[in-house]
Amino acid sequence: MSVLPPVRRDRIVADLPQCFKKEACLHTRDSFHSKVTSACKQQRTGTVGFRISKVIVVGDLSVGKTCMINRFCKDVFDKNYKATIGVDFEMERFEILGVPFSLQLWDTAGQERFKCIASTYYRGAQAIIVTFDLSNISSLEHTKQWLQDALKENDPSSVLLFLVGSKKDLISPSQYALMEQDAIKVAKEMQAEYWSVSSLTGENVKEFFFRVASLTFEASVLAELEKTNARKIGEVVRINSNDRNLYQSSKKNKQKCCQ
Amino acid sequence: MSALGMEGSEEAQTPSGEALSLPWDRFSSWLHCICVVGFDLELGQTVEAMYPSHAKLTDKEKTSICYLSFPDSNSGCLGDTQFCFRFRQSTGRKSSLHCVLDQVDRDSPVYLKKDPSCFYGYVYFRQVRDKTLKRGYFQKSLVLISKLPYINFFHTVVKQIAPEYFERNDPCLEAACSDIDRWPAPVPGKTLHLPIMGLVVKVRIPTKHDKPGTTQLVDMTQQTDAHISVALPTIHEVDLFRCFSPVFFHIQLLWELVLLGEPLVVMAPSPSQSSETVLALVGCISPLKYCSDFRPYFTIHDSEFKEYTTRTQAPPSVIFGVTNPFFAKTLQHWPHIIRIGDVKLAGDVPKQVKVKKLKTLKTLDSKPGVYSSYKPYLNKDEEIIKQLQKGIQQKRPTEAQNAILRRHFLELTQSFIIPLERYVASLMPLLKSISAWKSPPQPKPFSQEEFMKTLEKTGPQLTSRLKGDWIGLYRHFLRSPNFDGWFRSRRKEMMQKLEALQLEALCNEDLLIWVQKHTEVESVDLVLKLKNKLAFAQREHLPVGVDTLQKLQGQVDTIIQELPEDLREILLKTNSS
Numbered sequence: 001m002s003v004l005p006p007v008r009r010d011r012i013v014a015d016l017p018q019c020f021k022k023e024a025c026l027h028t029r030d031s032f033h034s035k036v037t038s039a040c041k042q043q044r045t046g047t048v049g050f051r052i053s054k055v056i057v058v059g060d061l062s063v064g065k066t067c068m069i070n071r072f073c074k075d076v077f078d079k080n081y082k083a084t085i086g087v088d089f090e091m092e093r094f095e096i097l098g099v100p101f102s103l104q105l106w107d108t109a110g111q112e113r114f115k116c117i118a119s120t121y122y123r124g125a126q127a128i129i130v131t132f133d134l135s136n137i138s139s140l141e142h143t144k145q146w147l148q149d150a151l152k153e154n155d156p157s158s159v160l161l162f163l164v165g166s167k168k169d170l171i172s173p174s175q176y177a178l179m180e181q182d183a184i185k186v187a188k189e190m191q192a193e194y195w196s197v198s199s200l201t202g203e204n205v206k207e208f209f210f211r212v213a214s215l216t217f218e219a220s221v222l223a224e225l226e227k228t229n230a231r232k233i234g235e236v237v238r239i240n241s242n243d244r245n246l247y248q249s250s251k252k253n254k255q256k257c258c259q
Numbered sequence: 260m261s262a263l264g265m266e267g268s269e270e271a272q273t274p275s276g277e278a279l280s281l282p283w284d285r286f287s288s289w290l291h292c293i294c295v296v297g298f299d300l301e302l303g304q305t306v307e308a309m310y311p312s313h314a315k316l317t318d319k320e321k322t323s324i325c326y327l328s329f330p331d332s333n334s335g336c337l338g339d340t341q342f343c344f345r346f347r348q349s350t351g352r353k354s355s356l357h358c359v360l361d362q363v364d365r366d367s368p369v370y371l372k373k374d375p376s377c378f379y380g381y382v383y384f385r386q387v388r389d390k391t392l393k394r395g396y397f398q399k400s401l402v403l404i405s406k407l408p409y410i411n412f413f414h415t416v417v418k419q420i421a422p423e424y425f426e427r428n429d430p431c432l433e434a435a436c437s438d439i440d441r442w443p444a445p446v447p448g449k450t451l452h453l454p455i456m457g458l459v460v461k462v463r464i465p466t467k468h469d470k471p472g473t474t475q476l477v478d479m480t481q482q483t484d485a486h487i488s489v490a491l492p493t494i495h496e497v498d499l500f501r502c503f504s505p506v507f508f509h510i511q512l513l514w515e516l517v518l519l520g521e522p523l524v525v526m527a528p529s530p531s532q533s534s535e536t537v538l539a540l541v542g543c544i545s546p547l548k549y550c551s552d553f554r555p556y557f558t559i560h561d562s563e564f565k566e567y568t569t570r571t572q573a574p575p576s577v578i579f580g581v582t583n584p585f586f587a588k589t590l591q592h593w594p595h596i597i598r599i600g601d602v603k604l605a606g607d608v609p610k611q612v613k614v615k616k617l618k619t620l621k622t623l624d625s626k627p628g629v630y631s632s633y634k635p636y637l638n639k640d641e642e643i644i645k646q647l648q649k650g651i652q653q654k655r656p657t658e659a660q661n662a663i664l665r666r667h668f669l670e671l672t673q674s675f676i677i678p679l680e681r682y683v684a685s686l687m688p689l690l691k692s693i694s695a696w697k698s699p700p701q702p703k704p705f706s707q708e709e710f711m712k713t714l715e716k717t718g719p720q721l722t723s724r725l726k727g728d729w730i731g732l733y734r735h736f737l738r739s740p741n742f743d744g745w746f747r748s749r750r751k752e753m754m755q756k757l758e759a760l761q762l763e764a765l766c767n768e769d770l771l772i773w774v775q776k777h778t779e780v781e782s783v784d785l786v787l788k789l790k791n792k793l794a795f796a797q798r799e800h801l802p803v804g805v806d807t808l809q810k811l812q813g814q815v816d817t818i819i820q821e822l823p824e825d826l827r828e829i830l831l832k833t834n835s836s
Contacts, residue, residue, distance in 0.1 A: 052459075054487040086434020088442065089454035104459060104487060110436075117431045120423050121457040124487040 007095040014097070016218075017210040018022065021180075024187035024194035026160060026215055036221045040097035051224075052102045053216045054124050056147045059131030060139040061110035064166040068131065069200040072209045077200055084109040087121050092209070096217045103213050110169045115149070122153035127160040134165040134179050134196060140192050142187060147190055158223070160215055161192035164208065168198040285313055286440040289405065291378060292316065293432060295424075296328040296400040300393060304329055307399075308429070310436045316404075317349040319562060320378070326560035328382050328400040330530050331583050337386055341418060342530040343410055343538065344556040347563065365800050366447040368467045369548040369748060371495055372688065373406040380404055381413040382530075383421035398587050399425060409831045410538055412462055412494040419456050431456075452488075461490040471546045472669045495542075500647070500660040502539035505599045507647060509614060509629045510543075510664070511639050514671060515732065516595055518544050520551045520739040521633070522574035524590050526581055530556045533580030536599060538580055543668045549674060550744030559583055576740050600627035601709040605664040608610070636735070637727035643667045674723035675732070676745075680711045681717060683749050688757070695764040699757035705746060707737055759803040762796060765789070770814045774821055782818060786830055789815050 014030045019025030031037070057065045066084055070076050073090045088107035092104050093100065105122050108114070128150045132139040143163060151159070168176065180196065185195035193211070198206040292314035297307040304325040310318070316324070327344040330336045364373050381403040389397040401421040403413050424431045433454060442453045447466035452459050503510055516523055516542050525540070527533035534555030541549040554561070557579045567575055568589050581590075590596070616631045643664070650660050688700040719729050736742050759792065774782045793812060796803055819830050 050489055085437040086430070087438065087454075087457075089438070089459075091452055091459075104454075106454075106457065114430050114434060116427045117423065117434050117456075120427075120431070123457050 006102065007093050009091060012095045013210060013214055014218075017207060017214055018061070019056040019193060019211065020195045020208070021184060024163075024184045027191045032089060032214070032218055033222060035225055036196070036218050037097060039195075039225060040048055040099050041219060045243060050219075051099075051125040051220055052104060054104045054106065055127045055212060055216065056106045056122055057109060057123045057129045057131060058108050058118075058150050060133070060136075060142050060146075061112075063110065063136070063139050065107050065110065065131050068072055068164070068166055068205060069105055071199040071202055071205045073105070075202075077202075077256055082143055083111060084162060086114055087116065092167070092213075094213050094217070096214060099217075101213065101217050103209075103216070119148065119153045122150050125150070125159060126155050126220060127162065129130050129162045129164055129212065130190075130192065131164045131166055132183075133165050133167050134176065134183075135170040137179070137182070139166070140183060142180075143186060144190065147192075152218060158219070160212075160219060162212060163187040163190065163192040163194050165194075165196040166199060168196050168203060171201045261372060283440060284496060285442055285444065285825055286311065286436060288443060288444040289407065289439055291404040291406065292400045293420075293436065294324055294328070294404060295432075296325055296402060298329070298394070298398045308432070310432050318350050320346070320410070322560075323347075323562060324380060324402060324404065326558050326648060327380055327556060328402050329384065329398070330386075333557040336384065339422070340382075340384045340386075340529065340531050342382050342384070342534040342556055343464075344382065344530075344534065345374075345377050345554055346380065346561070347377055356478065366466045366468070368447075368465055368469070368546065370545055371408060371465060371540075374404075374408065378404050378406060379408060379410075379413075381410075381417045383417045384530075385421070385425055397425075401425075409494040410490060410497060415460060415489070415491060416455055419458055419460075423456055455467075457487075459488045461488060462494050464494065468479055470813075471673070472666060496665070497535055497538045497542060498657065498661045499539050499543065499664045500657055502535045503543075503664065505627060506597055506629055508593055510643070510668075511637060512614065512631070512633065512635045513540060513597070514668060515635050516631075516633065517541065517549060517578070517636065518547070518675070518732075518739070519735050520549075520576040520741050521595055522577055523597065524579045524586070524593050524594045525579060525597045525599065526586060528582065530580075530582055532599055533582055536581040536597065537578050544672050544741070547671070547672055548748075549578075549741060550720070551578070551740045553578040554582045557581050559585055559589075591800060594631060595633060596630040597628065598627050633833065635727070636732035637725050637729065640667070640671075641723055671723065671725070674719040674721075674725075675729075675736075677722060678714055678718050679710070679733075679745075680714050680749075683746070683753075686817060687753055687830070690760070693757065693760045693764055695761070695768045699754075699761040702750060702753045702757070707734075710737075753788060755799060755801050758796070758799075759801045762792060762803050762811065763807055765792075766811045766814070771817055771821065774818050779822065779826070783826065783830065786815055786822075787833070788817055790833070 016030065018030065019028065022028055055185075057069065059065055061083070062081060066082075066088055067077060069090055070078065073092055084107060086109055090105040090107070092103045092105060094103065095101065106125075108118055108121055128147065130143045130147050130150070132143050147161065162187060163183065165179065165204070171179065176196070183196070184194050186192075193215075195204060195208045197208055199205060263330050276307060294306050294316075295308040296304055299305050300615055306316075306325060323346040325755060328370045330340070332572065367373075370609075382400050383402075384398075384400040386398045387394060388395065401417060401424055405413060407413075409531065420431070420435045424435075438455050439453075443451055444451070444466045445451070447464050447800065448465045448468075452461050454460075500507075503513070506513065523540065525533050525536045527536060537553055537555040541553050553574070554577070557567075558564075558581070567577060567579070570592055574593050579586075579590075586621065614633075615626075615628050646663060647660060649655075650663070683705070686703040686705065688702065692700045711733070719725075755771050770785070774785070777785075789811065793808060793815070795801070
């Protein structure tokens, strides 16, 4: 039986973290969807049980995808550049509205060489983080292509999109203001939520990932609620009392873990 | 929170606290290498690529991998096929594995320990029509080479990598290796999340302390997450019911043959059937370890072919899986042969069949069945047969059938082994015979007659309703390699326990008083002896508590402080030999 250590204290979410810019965000509600809050309150296990979401991070070579994740997951910043081979992976655990929730963070390689295998890693993502370098305008221009590739493997209607500018510490406030205008425009076009961060100073990194986790969690619970409601209509579950004995041992275990 | 494990930064460390930091260390705790085997028109099968490129395989090993990675008969395996093979590593190979991993290995159940002399190959073979190629066919295998018998786990992993590789080539393998090189080591008892090509595989590595027959991994994730995360209920077990279904009237006989280490050959139409069946046979006596050689898939090109098929000696204690019809002739003198036909449709109720006389197996197209003149010691368990047959009629899920069969074998094996365990435990010397000042006493030798006497009162009849000649079965078993292997490991455990008890006894003595009563030479001798014992305890991982070792180390240090200064210096520096 797998015993998980308790979730870190600073990974507990009770209120919905707010967006970064109202002009380019996924929604502007200031709290979680009421259906989600009440479902979590009731702790309807099965509906709101332990869940996982997959998040992929894409973007040009050396825009700082790995650094951003390392800042958040390990709270470190390494100035040396090490290219990602294929994909890096991190698992981050949260507790949102009292429900355990894991984010799988798949940090893909920006190198051209690995583009051919990327689709393998893109599959089944609930959120896509498209990253660009605030100090490099061409990396912003390439974000649309990255998004297009990532969306090929996923259902565009159900996946949450984020556009993140990194390396905010490298540019002056005036340069930033200009860049932000362009970025917000791009974000609106792709219907993504815009953020800017600095992995060096840590500015906005935690806030950003909390927002990602919360919105992904919310969307995932809503989708599940919708599904169970649909299933309730017309479907009958039949249990044959003879067959049950066969599963007795596994059933027992299941009950234990859901308590 | 670390990348993959559940227990924070500890995951990146070995039990002793060293960081596993060198590149490929993590990879090599799971795999030796990944090979791509293709077909060259001029050379035949060749290893086209190998990852990591610095991995070492001798030419002989490469040749073995080449032949074993392809089906060796015209069985037509069109499409994708998965199977497993096992081959002997070349002699003189240095252990390429990180030494810390042997520590990891120590808590594994016997049947999951790293194979010291063999490699496993987990194959994904693709054969499809391709008009653009000269031969008209695309034929390639991706093979994971490992020392670990995690059959089910590697089956899942290679299935995840290979189809992607065949589509997208090298970067895919590079990425897969990089994924694997980030996995935490397979430490027994840990639940691990292992990312591979966009999927997270959740597994629990069993320990020798697990209760046999219990599944330790409970999947708490929702089914909807299946495309991003899979939880494997077992890393090593094969589906016994599926594998035994072509011969399930004979499971009792087969269990005895495996238990006794009898030479056994499985002739099957495809490598996947042959390997599955062999692995099921080897696994059916679990938690006993099958100690003889076994080859889930064996070809006529194998370097042991001559050695194993010679007619000048009696057939060796081996279980083979073969597909080449040539073997029907080469091995027709073998005492026990299982012949498996093409897969029947699911739901088909097999008819009761008799064990066939060996004489009839001469031609290539002999009928499926078990060919043997062996007469089982125990009576057939009709109940399990009926239960399984009923299951087939009622279309009971194969997982449930498998669980029933697995439990049956487990109970049978345990009923058989418990009297032996009990007797062997009685060979332990009495606790009072252990003295701090004498070397630990030896366990008493195993006496067949003494053991047989215990069967009258505390034999298998206590736990099994099966009747038959249990005594005869034990007599035969005591001569078998499986008994030898089992007894050796029990004896080693006992010796270690005795060493540990003696250490504890030493630890509870006031050594300082002893030193004060003895000469300097004797004290120095004691210090050196104690140092040796401490080093031995650590090297052999004796079952002693850390506190005992620390206390004893403390005693050693105190004695040294009591000695004159010049001696003190030397003794502090002296490392135990």
